[in-house]
Amino acid sequence: MFQFLKSHAPLVTLSVDGREVQAPAGTSVALALLASTDGPTRYAPASQGARAPYCLMGICHECNVNIEGQGVTRSCLSSVCHGMRISTETGNGTL
């Protein structure tokens, strides 16, 4: 898992698949995911292979999640917001 190094940034609370997750303000949703889970964050539609963010810069689209109100989004390009609700829709092959 990724760890956040100590910082003065205030923590933001969001929910991922109903689970509460905290991340420093200004972090991307992708990093918040990587710091809260060790395993896959989605499954590849064609093979159902386990996937997680790869490039963190908007190229690979492996970091796709469902952000409530925005639909399927690249989580590496979204900053964490207080109260954000994320769904990783695992196993549905629609991310």
Place this chain on the structure above:
Amino acid sequence: MKVMNGSSDVLIIGGGIHGSALAFHLARSGASVRVLEKDYPGRHASGVNAGGVRTLGRHPAELPLSVLAKRCWKDLADVLEADVGFSAVGQLRIAENEAELEQLRRRCDMVDGLGLDYREEMIGADDLRRMAPALSPHCLGALYVADDGHANPFRTTTAYRLAAERDGARFERGAEIVSLAADRESFHVRSRDGRSYAAEILVNCAGAWGGRIAALVGDEIALNPNGSMLMVTMRMPAFLGPVVGAAGRSLSFKQFANGSVLIGGGHRAPVDLNRNSASIDLLGLAQAARNATALFPRMKDAKALRFWSGIEGFTADHLPVIGPSPVRAGAFHAFGFSAHGFQLAPAVALLLSQIILGRSPLCDLSAFRIERESIREFAAKEAAGF
């Protein structure tokens, strides 16, 4: 010194679905066939269209051809020994208000009166809700054909080509023709890479470039190349079975087994025949997006992944050109399908091969003859509209 690279019974110009399907039928009957494709087979309209396989809504002049094609599609995969991705999921043509409903009823009656073994069924709001629950509740009814559907255009074109090749047909790539000459016995063609070909029979299946080839043969018609824009979305959870069109909107809407949604509807954008390029007009796609979200509200959150357009050839009466050249014996045409030729291909190829082989075609093709008045030129208004 003229070097002959190849002579065959038949030379087909254009390796799209019409050229490939014709090559298949001719090769199967024992003719030696060569197809000259200027890029690679399926590169243009045949490879990138919406893949609609429908009889629903066609011009009555096309319906006999289309109904014959429908029968061909049913066992096409078996005949070609390949998966062409054909799914007979049905087609709907939606009415959103009373006037459109009435329009559909009249169409239904008209089709019934044609005496073909074919009908387009009127269905009411309740049945419509059952068939397509994701449709906006304002939709009042539809015309329905149960055994229409869609297929994969590139796979279908490739399947025809591979089957033709198995029977001895030869496909040349990168073989744009630069000159065409005819003597009493045969046609002589030279391609851009310097090769020469000869054949007794020449068939023009050159799609949007068909007007140019027709002119080389000596048949002048007006052919307007134009784009037909499409967009495909990222995958979505399954919500739709049949293919959907609308009486009052330019829309073709389908969801594939993998969840992605393909939205078309014939929105035009300029093309360049010399550069193989088709531009994208975002305002036209915005209209397509509005049409899609009006009928399927959940599409608001759908993410469009790619916009593209094929290069199509439009005749002035939007009906294809199929049949022999009146000025040169041995030359034939099958082009100008005006963005709705995909479904017709199996029947066109079958009929044209019958004509070429000297047999009586199963269907009368006189409505599509190249010398008809209605395609001599575009009315000024229509020409400007493109």
Place this chain on the structure above:
Amino acid sequence: MGPYDLIVVGAGPAGMAAAVKAGACGLRVLILDEQARPGGQIYRNVEILACHLRQALGEDYSRGEDATRALRNSLVEYRPNATVLHLDQGRSIVWSQHDGLHRASAKRFILATGAMERPFPIEGWTLPGVMTVGAAQIALKSGGAAADNAVLAGSGPLLWLVASQYLRLGLKLRAVLDTTPAENYVKALRQWRGAVAGHRLLLKGLQLQREIHASGTPVYRNVTDLWASGKRRLESVGFRNYAGWHRLDAVSHLFLHQGLVPNDQLPAIAGCERHWNSQLLTWQVVTGGDGRSSIPSIFVVGDAGWIAGADSAALTGQLAAVRVARDLGHLPADLYALEREQLMKAVQEQVRIRVLLDTLFRPPRWAVVPQQEETVICRCEDIQVKHLNDYLAAGGGDLNEFKSLTRCGMGPCQGRLCAPTVQAIMADRGLQSWPEAPPPRPRPPASPVSLDQLAAMVDDG
């Protein structure tokens, strides 16, 4: 919205320098960038990065602040969080922001869309836990986040830079695997001019390597045949070098890097011609010396045109800006000539260094042409080497045709991560395709766009 003189896409070193220079010449400039703050990748978040991280990231990084400050202080109109979707006919541009789609037209465009990491298609590269070295650095810069027990593998300056950044932050690395082949060093010796010109850079690189050795981090050289394995996520990493086969278990993250390639999807969508560069193993936008592409109103600068680092990017950005100013009558001929001469001289210096680096870090065959049949080429659609082998064996030779047949390149990344590998495999087979190695044909939108944003677009004349 009235037409701008110039619209710049990308607020990294090249874009910022271009916009500021053009603004200084009196042009009306708009600069669009996808991120929330300027700086691109190399200067990501430089405006707000915490002090303790800043120190670890090094002084080159902090220099980015000069560039972002210059942008903020200029009269250039700067729009962050703007994702460009299409550049049509070299005349008008469409982008997406939170509030919907926007459109603007301009007389000239400078595309400074930067670079992306060259894909490194090894066995197991799609497993959770396998990422790019660039991603590791982005995690540090944008979130102060780091992985525990990570392995860094690959070749090139970024590898050593990030390794040293980790160590300076007190983070332990499991191992560094250097895949630079021995013969590259020999070839690089011939580039002595580049070595002279770039001696500072080379010394810095050596210093970084010394740092990493001194830390006790295991470093393996001449690494080949790298693989990753695991069930639902990365577990083990294996490789070979002159000492034999090695295997590392219980690895939490593998960060891969084998150089950068231009992120030129937008120029390609806009219609700019590209050619395959077989020395650099990448497509490149065809440009003139000042960055003008095959479309006269579009310039491509910085890493998007040619990977050459931040300093070179700023120079090429300025070169294009003065050319645009000259085009639009904002710069008299003699002043233009003077500016151009100075900039070109500086660029030449950079070119010499680059040629050395390109030689030294040219990826070896095994790393760009995957040999194992099951290795994934297209991550989005799970197309493997064996699918391409079958297509090539049947006589195919066009990457676009391969795409139509298999869906390779039709997923969300639209070919960015698979096309270079498909092309490298085809080039490796010495395949002649017609007319000559046609590049992929990406189409708009450059990023996915929601239908409701698209639907709201109206004709504002």
